[in-house]
Amino acid sequence: MKQRCEACDFPLTLTDSDFCCERCGAHYVRQAHCPECHQPLQVLKACGATDYFCPHGHGLISKKRVEFSR
Incomplete structure (x- = not known):
């Protein structure tokens, strides 16, 4: 499902941070x-790398x- 802007209903672009x-x-x-x-993932950042961890038993997520x- 494509995310859309709440203000103008235009499709949103995913960037590194938002x-x-x-x-x-x-x-x-x-x-x-x-x-x-x-469920929400924990974001782990170290040495320029970003990893994602599921605290609900699924471990590291690619x-x-x-x-x-959003």
Whole structure:
């Protein structure tokens, strides 16, 4: 499902830190969710790398599998 801007209903673009609307410039915080249990993930940052950990028993989650929502 494509995320849409609340202000102008334009599709949002996912950046490294948030969702951004190219039409009106609005920014929205992004939240990483586990693809297994759909619960929020812990974001682990060290030495320039970003990893995702599910505290609900699914361990480390690959960046390719993370579900992002706002």
